Amino acid sequence: xxxxxxxxxxxxxRSRGGAGAHRTGRRLPxxxxxxxxxxxxxxxxxxxxxxxxxxxxxxxxxxxxxVTSWTGANYLALVRDPVVRRAFIETLRIGVTVTxxxxxxxxxxxxxxxxSRKRALxxxxxxxxxxxxxxxxxxxxxxxxxxxxxxxxxxxGLGVWASPKRLIYTPLSVIIEMIHELIPFMVLPIASVxxxxxxxxxxxxxxxxxxxxxxxxxxxxxxxxxGVLAGTLLTFALAMSAFVAPLILGGGNVLTMTILIQxxxxxxxxxxxxSAESIALVLVVLAVLTAYGRQARRIARGSA
Amino acid sequence: MNQxxxxxxxxxxxxxxxxxxxxxxxxxxxxxxxxxxxxxxxGCGKTTxxxxxxxxxxPDAGRILCRGQDITDEPPYRRDVGLVFQNYALFPxxxxxxxxxxxxKMRGAARSVTRDRVQWALELVxxxxxxxRRPHELSGGQQQRVAVARVLAAxxxxxxxxxxxxxxxxxxxxxxxxxxxELQQRLGIATIHVTHxxxxxxxxxxxxxxxxxxxxxxxxxxxxxxxxxxxxFVAEFxxxxxxxxxxVVGVDRARGMAELDxxxxxxxxxPWSGPEDPPERAVAFLRPEHITIVSSGAGGGQxxxxxxxxxxxxxxxxxxxxxxxxxxxxxxxxQCTNSLNGASGYGPDARVQLxxxxxxxxxxPL
Amino acid sequence: xxxxGRRLGAILLGSYLVLFFLYLESPLLIIFLTSFxxxxxxxxxxxxxxxxxxxxxxxxxxxxxxxxxxxxASAWTSVWLGASAMAGSVVVGVLVAFGLRRYRFxxxxxxxxxxxxxxLFPQVVxxxxxxxxFSAIRGVPSWLRLVLGHLILTLPYVIVTAGASLDxxxxxxxxxxxxxxxxxxxxFWHITLPSIRSGIVSGALFAWLISFANFxxxxxxxxxxxxxxxxxxxxxxxxxxDPSLAALSTLVVLLTLVVLLxxxxxxxxxxxxxxxx
Numbered sequence: 016x017x018x019x020x021x022x023x024x025x026x027x028x029r030s031r032g033g034a035g036a037h038r039t040g041r042r043l044p045x046x047x048x049x050x051x052x053x054x055x056x057x058x059x060x061x062x063x064x065x066x067x068x069x070x071x072x073x074x075x076x077x078x079x080x081x082v083t084s085w086t087g088a089n090y091l092a093l094v095r096d097p098v099v100r101r102a103f104i105e106t107l108r109i110g111v112t113v114t115x116x117x118x119x120x121x122x123x124x125x126x127x128x129x130x131s132r133k134r135a136l137x138x139x140x141x142x143x144x145x146x147x148x149x150x151x152x153x154x155x156x157x158x159x160x161x162x163x164x165x166x167x168x169x170x171x172g173l174g175v176w177a178s179p180k181r182l183i184y185t186p187l188s189v190i191i192e193m194i195h196e197l198i199p200f201m202v203l204p205i206a207s208v209x210x211x212x213x214x215x216x217x218x219x220x221x222x223x224x225x226x227x228x229x230x231x232x233x234x235x236x237x238x239x240x241x242g243v244l245a246g247t248l249l250t251f252a253l254a255m256s257a258f259v260a261p262l263i264l265g266g267g268n269v270l271t272m273t274i275l276i277q278x279x280x281x282x283x284x285x286x287x288x289x290s291a292e293s294i295a296l297v298l299v300v301l302a303v304l305t306a307y308g309r310q311a312r313r314i315a316r317g318s319a
Numbered sequence: 320m321n322q323x324x325x326x327x328x329x330x331x332x333x334x335x336x337x338x339x340x341x342x343x344x345x346x347x348x349x350x351x352x353x354x355x356x357x358x359x360x361x362g363c364g365k366t367t368x369x370x371x372x373x374x375x376x377x378p379d380a381g382r383i384l385c386r387g388q389d390i391t392d393e394p395p396y397r398r399d400v401g402l403v404f405q406n407y408a409l410f411p412x413x414x415x416x417x418x419x420x421x422x423x424k425m426r427g428a429a430r431s432v433t434r435d436r437v438q439w440a441l442e443l444v445x446x447x448x449x450x451x452r453r454p455h456e457l458s459g460g461q462q463q464r465v466a467v468a469r470v471l472a473a474x475x476x477x478x479x480x481x482x483x484x485x486x487x488x489x490x491x492x493x494x495x496x497x498x499x500x501e502l503q504q505r506l507g508i509a510t511i512h513v514t515h516x517x518x519x520x521x522x523x524x525x526x527x528x529x530x531x532x533x534x535x536x537x538x539x540x541x542x543x544x545x546x547x548x549x550x551x552f553v554a555e556f557x558x559x560x561x562x563x564x565x566x567v568v569g570v571d572r573a574r575g576m577a578e579l580d581x582x583x584x585x586x587x588x589x590p591w592s593g594p595e596d597p598p599e600r601a602v603a604f605l606r607p608e609h610i611t612i613v614s615s616g617a618g619g620g621q622x623x624x625x626x627x628x629x630x631x632x633x634x635x636x637x638x639x640x641x642x643x644x645x646x647x648x649x650x651x652x653x654q655c656t657n658s659l660n661g662a663s664g665y666g667p668d669a670r671v672q673l674x675x676x677x678x679x680x681x682x683x684p685l
Numbered sequence: 686x687x688x689x690g691r692r693l694g695a696i697l698l699g700s701y702l703v704l705f706f707l708y709l710e711s712p713l714l715i716i717f718l719t720s721f722x723x724x725x726x727x728x729x730x731x732x733x734x735x736x737x738x739x740x741x742x743x744x745x746x747x748x749x750x751x752x753x754x755x756x757x758a759s760a761w762t763s764v765w766l767g768a769s770a771m772a773g774s775v776v777v778g779v780l781v782a783f784g785l786r787r788y789r790f791x792x793x794x795x796x797x798x799x800x801x802x803x804x805l806f807p808q809v810v811x812x813x814x815x816x817x818x819f820s821a822i823r824g825v826p827s828w829l830r831l832v833l834g835h836l837i838l839t840l841p842y843v844i845v846t847a848g849a850s851l852d853x854x855x856x857x858x859x860x861x862x863x864x865x866x867x868x869x870x871x872x873f874w875h876i877t878l879p880s881i882r883s884g885i886v887s888g889a890l891f892a893w894l895i896s897f898a899n900f901x902x903x904x905x906x907x908x909x910x911x912x913x914x915x916x917x918x919x920x921x922x923x924x925x926x927d928p929s930l931a932a933l934s935t936l937v938v939l940l941t942l943v944v945l946l947x948x949x950x951x952x953x954x955x956x957x958x959x960x961x962x
C-alpha cells in the first residue's frame with residue numbers, strides 16, 4: 016500500500032514575505048517546462064480515467080461485449096443491480112468495521128509513540144510493513160489464520176474454542192488483514208497531532224488538580240480530535256479501495272467493489288459496467304479524501 | 320563631488336508586495352570608497368532595497384544604475400555586487416577554498432588564476448591556512464570572514480552587508496566591525512551595510528540613510544543625523560531622547576528662536592529657523608547627555624530651567640542616568656558623566672534644577 | 686493519582702506498544718519461521734528446523750518441478766522494472782519538486798495535490814483504466830505499460846522526498862551562488878542538487894521499493910513474458926502453498942528491509958509522513 020505524503024503538510028510558508036514568489040514570479044511561463052514531464056505522467060492517469068468514463072456510457076452485449084453508445088444504463092445498474100448493491104454494502108460494512116477497530120486499537124499506539132523517546136525506531140517499525148509486498152503480508156495472514164495456524168492453535172490451546180475454526184476465505188479474515196494493513200494510516204495522523212500538543216498544557220491541568228486520567232480526558236483527547244478525524248477519513252478511504260486482502264484472503268467468497276470491478280473487467284468482460292463501478296468508486300474515495308485533505312491542511316496550519 | 324560617477328545610484332525605486340509598499344520612491348547614491356549604512360527598524364524596507372540592488376527582487380518602478388549602467392533588469396548573476404548574508408550562506412558541501420573559488424569557477428577562470436585569487440582573498444581576511452576546512456568547522460567570526468573573502472574573490476566591485484553581525488556575540492561583533500571596516504578602507508571598495516543597530520551604523524559608516532516604512536527619513540553623516548534629526552522618528556531611533564510637548568507662545572525671527580510653554584510647566588527657548596511659523600502645538604526633543612543639573616533645591620522661573628525630583632538613579636559605569644520627574648510626572652532622562660570624584664551624587668527624592676541649553680533642543684510639530 | 690499509579694499506567698502503555706508491534710510484524714515473522722520448517726504443511730508451531738526449503742528454492746531457480754516456472758525471469762523483471770520506474774520518477778520528480786518550491790502561482794496547492802494524487806488513488810482503478818486504454822490503442826509493448834503504470838505510482842514519492850529535502854534547503858545558499866555569478870542552471874547543478882542528494886537517493890530507493898512491492902496495478906498490466914515477482918507469487922499462492930514460498934518471501938522481505946534501513950538513515954521515515962520522529 017501507499018504511505019508518504021499521508022500527512023505531509025501542504026507546503027511550508029515561504030521565508031521572508033515569499034521571497035521566491037516575486038523574485039521569479041514573472042518567469043513562470045518558462046518555469047512551467049519543469050512540470051511538463053510530470054504532467055505527462057499524471058496526465059496519463061487522467062486519460063485512463065477519462066477512458067473509463069467514456070466506456071461507462073457504452074452498452075454491453077454478452078456476445079459482442081462492448082457496444083459504442085451513449086447511455087446511462089450502467090449507472091442505473093449501480094443502484095438497481097442486486098449484485099452491485101451487495102458488493103457496495105459489503106465494502107461499506109468492511110470499511111466501517113476496519114476503520115472503527117483501527118481507531119480503538121490505534122489511538123493508544125499513537126499516544127505511546129508521541130510520548131516515547133524511541134520515536135524514530137517505532138516510526139520505522141510502523142512504516143516498514145507498509146513498504147513490504149502486500150502479497151507477502153496477506154500470505155503471512157493466510158498462514159496464521161489457517162486450520163493449523165497460529166490463531167487456531169492459540170485459541171484452541173487456551174480453550175477458547177473447542178476445535179479449530181475455518182477463518183481464511185471469510186469476510187472476517189479480510190477484515191483482520193485490512194486492520195493490520197491500514198492501522199498505520201490511523202496511527203500516523205493521530206500521532207502527529209498528539210506530538211504537537213504542548214506538554215505543558217497537560218502539566219497545567221494537573222497543576223489545577225486534574226488527575227492524569229481527567230487531564231487526558233479534558234485536555235489531550237479533545238486536542239487530538241482533529242488527528243482522529245483525519246486518520247478516520249484516510250483509513251476509510253483506503254479501506255474502500257483495498258484489493259489484495261479481499262483477493263487473497265477472501266478467496267472468492269468476499270465480494271467487495273474492487274473484486275467486482277476485477278471480475279467485470281477480466282472475467283465477464285462487461286467493461287461498461289466495470290467502468291461505471293470504477294468511476295463510482297473513484298468518486299466515493301475522492302470525496303472522502305478531499306475531506307481528509309482539508310482536515311490535514313487544517314492540522315498543518317495548526318488551526319484545527 | 321557631484322562630478323564623479325557614483326558607484327551605485329537608485330532612482331525613485333519602488334516595490335510593492337501585494338497592497339503594501341515595501342519600498343517607496345527611494346533614491347540615493349553610493350560614492351566610490353564610501354561605507355553607507357541603511358538603518359531602520361525591521362520592516363522598514365532596508366532589506367528589500369538591498370535585495371533589489373543584488374537583483375533578487377525586481378523593482379516595480381524606478382531604476383538602479385551601477386557606474387552609470389542600468390542594471391535594473393539584470394539577473395543577480397550578471398551583477399558585480401558581492402552580498403554577505405546574515406547567516407553567511409556558506410555552501411556546506413564545499414570546503415572553504417571551494418566556497419571562495421565558486422564565483423571564479425562560474426566565470427570559467429583558469430585554474431591557476433583561481434588558485435592565486437583564492438589565496439589572495441583568504442590572506443586578506445587572515446585565514447590562509449583554513450582552505451581545506453568545511454564551513455561547519457569554523458566559528459561564527461571565521462565563517463563571516465570566509466563569506467567576505469568569497470565575494471572579494473569573485474571580483475565584486477561593491478559590497479553589500481545584510482545584518483552581518485547579528486549572529487555574533489557582543490565582543491566578537493565589535494572586533495569584526497573594526498576588522499571589516501579596516502579591510503573596506505584598505506581596498507577602497509564601496510559598501511552598503513544594512514542594519515537595525517544604530518550604534519553599529521554610526522561606528523562604521525561614512526554616511527547613514529535612515530529608513531522608515533519604505534521611505535528615506537534622513538540622509539547624512541552619523542553626526543549630522545544624531546545632532547540634527549529632521550523628524551521625531553529619526554530623533555528617537557538614533558538614541559535615547561526626551562520629548563516635551565507644549566504650546567508655542569512666541570517666535571523671535573531675528574534670533575531664530577521660538578518660545579514654548581511646556582505642558583509640564585516652565586518655559587523653553589528652542590531654535591526655530593523654518594520659513595513658516597511653528598505650529599501652535601510642538602514637541603521639543605532633547606538628548607539626555609545635553610541636559611545639565613545646575614543646582615539642587617527649589618527655585619527656577621527662568622527660561623530653559625526646569626525643576627524636578629530624582630525618581631531613580633541608574634549607574635552604568637562611564638555614565639549615570641537619572642530619571643527626573645517634572646511637576647506633571649513626565650519623566651526626563653538626564654545623563655551625567657562619571658568623573659573620578661563623582662559629582663552626580665543625587666539620590667532618589669533629591670530636588671534638582673535642570674538646564675536645557677537652547678542649541679541642543681530640536682523643535683518639531685506635534 | 687499516585688506515582689505508583691502513574692508507573693502502572695506507563696507499564697500498561699509500554700506493554701500494549703510491545704504487543705502491538707509484535708502483532709504488526711507478526712505476518713512477516715510467521716513467514717520467516719515457516720520458511721525454516723521441516724514438514725511441508727503450514728502448521729504452528731513449525732515441526733522442526735531445516736533449511737531444505739531454501740534448497741528447494743534453488744531447484745525452482747532451475748525450473749524444477751513444483752512451482753510455476755520462471756522464478757528467475759520474474760525476479761529480474763521486478764528488479765529491472767523497479768530500476769526503470771526509479772530512474773524515470775527521479776528525473777521527473779526532482780523537476781516537479783523543484784518547480785513547486787521555486788514558483789508560487791495561483792492553484793499551486795491544487796497542482797501539488799494532483800501530483801500526489803496517485804498515492805491515495807484506488808490502485809484497482811489505475812490498473813483497469815490503463816488496461817482499457819492500452820487495449821484501445823493496441824501495440825503498446827508490455828514493458829512500456831508496466832513502466833508507465835509504475836511511474837504513476839512512484840512519482841509522488843520522489844516528489845515528497847525531494848520536496849522534503851528542498852524545504853530544509855536554505856534559499857540563501859542559492860542566492861549566494863547567483864550573487865557569485867552562477868546562472869540558474871549552474872546554481873541548480875552546483876548548489877541545489879548536491880544539497881538535496883540524500884533526499885533524492887532516498888526518494889529513488891522509495892520509488893524502487895514501491896515498484897518492487899506493487900501487486901495491484903501490476904496485476905492488471907502484466908503479460909506472459911513480463912511477469913513481475915508479486916504476480917509470480919500470486920499465481921503460486923493459487924496453487925500449492927508450501928514453505929518454499931515462505932523461503933522466497935523471507936528473502937524478499939530481507940532485501941526490502943535492507944533498502945528500508947538505508948533509506949531510514951538518509952531521511953527518517955517518520956519525517957516523510959509528517960512526524961518529527
